[in-house]
Amino acid sequence: MTVGEEVTPPPAWLDEARPRLRPGVVVGPGLTKGTSTVHFVADGETGAYLQVGPREAFLMSRLDGTRSLTEIGAEYAGRFGKRLAAEHWGQLLGLLGSRALLEPADPAQLDLLREKAEAARGSEGRSALLWRMPIPRATDLVPPAARRFGWLLNPVVAVPLTLAGLAVGVLVGLNWATLYAAIEQGPARWPLTLAGIAITWVMIALHELGHGVACHRYGGRPTQIGLMWRFPLVAFYCKVDDVVTFRTTRHRVATSFAGVYVNLAALPPIGALWLWGPQAGWVHSLAASLLLFGTVAIFFNLLPVLQLDGYHMLEHATSTVHLQSEAARFTAAFLRRGPAGVSGYPRRARWIYAGYAVLAAAVLGPAxxxxxxxxxxxxxxxxxxxxxxxxxxxxxxxxxxxxxxxxxxxxxxxx
The missing domain is CATH 1.10.287 (Helix Hairpins)
Structure with missing residues (x-):
C-alpha cells in the first residue's frame, strides 16, 4: 500500500451475516488422495455428497450460525495466511446455496437434490463385471438391528469374540485335512450342499447387515442394501458411504471390519458343534464344511490387495481415498521418471503408496x-x-x- 492510498473497508454484510449449515450436513475429515487432501461433505437429508478441499472444509466447518464471516475470515487468515475477499465469500456461499446446504433451504430444491442423488446411486457401479440391484426398504432393517445387537460392537464384547474367532480359524488351518475328510466321507452329499449354500447366504446377509449396523452406531446410515453381481459371483452388498465423514479413524476401520467380525463371531459356535456335537453324519459334515468355507472367506476378505473389507480397513486406517488406484498411479510415475516423478507427493503419501505397492507385489506376485x-x-x-x-x-x-x-x-x- 502506498502513502495516501485509500483502504476499501470490507462490506458491512461480512460483519452481519452468520450463515449456518443445515443440521444434517456433515463435513468429513481430511483424506489423502494422490498429491492432495480432500474432504467429503454428506447431506443426510438428501443423500447427496460433495468433495471439497481443505480450505473449503475449514470454512464450512465454522458456519454454525454463531460466528460472523469476518470472524471466520480472521480464523482463516491465521490458518492459511491469507484473507478472503468479499467476492470469495460470495462464490462459496453461492456454491453452498446451489446445493441447499445452508439454512433455510427451499423444500422443492431439497426434493430435486434428493432425486438426483438417488438417480446417481442407481446408475453407479453398473458394468458387465459389476451390477447392483438395491432391495427396496432393506435399509429400514438397520436401525432396529442396531438397537438390539449394537452392544456386540462394544470393545469389551467385540475384542474377546474376535480373538475367539481367530483362534478357531487357526485351528481350522491346522486341521484342514481332518475337516476335509469329514466332508468327503459324510453321507447325503446333496442335502449337505443345499444346507451349506443356504447357511452361507444367511451369513453373507448378516455380514452386510453388520456393516450397516456399525455405520448406524457411529452416526451414519447405509444408503443401499441389495444384491450385487461381481463377476463371477452374486452376493449381498451394503453401501455405507457415510463412513468417509466419520471423524474417528477407529470408527471408519470398525465399520469396514464389522462384516468380518460377524463371520469371526460365528466360528466358535460352529467349532463347538464340530467338537462336541455328533461325531458322524451330515451334521458333523455340515459343521466341517462351514468351518472350512468360513475360514477361507475370512482370509480372502482380509486380504488388502482385493477390494474387500481388508482393503477398505487399510484405506481407512491410512486415511486415504482410492488407495489402490492412487498407489498404481504413484508407482507408474516412479517407474517413468524415478524420484522426480513423485516429488509432488507429500512425504506421508509417498510412504503410504510405496508401502502399498510393495505389499501388493509381495502378495499378488507369488499368487x-x-x-x-x-x-x-x-x-x-x-x-x-x-x-x-x-x-x-x-x-x-x-x-x-x-x-x-x-x-x-x-x-x-x-x-
Missing amino acids: IFLLVRLWFGTLAGLWGPAAAALILIAEAAAVAAFLTWAVRRRRSAAR
Missing part, C-alpha cells in the same frame, strides 16, 4: 506365479507344453487388452 504354474501344468497335461505356452500367451494378451480398455474407460468417465 499369480503359482496360478500360472498350476494352469500351465493342467494345459500341458492335456495338449502338451507348446500348446500350453501358446494358450497362456493368448490369455495374457487378452487380459492386457481388457485392462487397457478398462483403464481408458475409467479415465474417460472421470473426464
